[in-house]
Amino acid sequence: MAHRPKRHSPDKIPLEMTPMIDVVFQLLIFFMLTLKIVAIEGDFNIKMPLAPSGSDIPELDLPLTVRLSAVGGDKVAIELDGKALGSFAELRSAVIEKVGYNTGEDSPAAKQEVVLDVDYDLHYRYVIDAITHVRGAPTSEGKFVPLVEKIRFGQQRAPGAAGG
Template sequence: MARPSRRKDPGALELQMTPMIDVVFQLLIFFIVTLKTPDISAHLDIFRPAAGAPPDTNVEPPKMIQIKIFKGALVMNDRNVTIETLGSVLMKLAELSKTQTIMIVCARDSEHDMLIRVLDLCARAGLANLSVSSMN
């Protein structure tokens, strides 16, 4: 018959957590410090001016055309106009400069259809530098 073992039971083995936590934090700090972030500006589609002569600074900037839309009325630069007159004026402006700035201001009670018609006239004339806002 075999003799029973007289070894003492060491009890449950206890795993030390403090050194493991230290190693994890050291690895975390190592990866944060060695991380190289990509240069975001290198991937942006930026149009830089071409090298050459500087632009002429004496050129007067184009004046802004303001079109106000009220309920049943159109006002262009403080003059009452009809939708047909506005179309012909915008065509003439487009012949002079396609980069003309046009600010369209709508009253609260103006009809949405009138704004759409003014935007269509600007599109037909080829004017794309538009700003639309509303009056209080």
């Protein structure tokens, strides 16, 4: 490393460091104060086509209906095609049992559609829980195997009309 000369010759102008250090510290403090650590966010894509579905979908590929009912203040009752299930883990198992894993475009799970029929007053987190459990299954290596990609909302229910 080159050492700074102790004495400057008359033809050399010494560089004033103080303003630069002032500005640098101002910048440093600005970035430190504006730093906000946020959790990583992700998306679940849902396509709600405007054209009436049915004409291009084979009749055999009837959608699976996941019914989520608000029970009491903050509980949920889950049904898959009318069959009551105890938890979201059971919902995932039932979906795997019906359509298997999504192993490619030709697999039944890739073609299958799931319709979410939810109560108006149900807390939104249960909708995300249902989508999570229908869309993927964890493996022992900590990764996720895709299940059903096509998820959409069904007909909107009236406020206060829980159950049914």
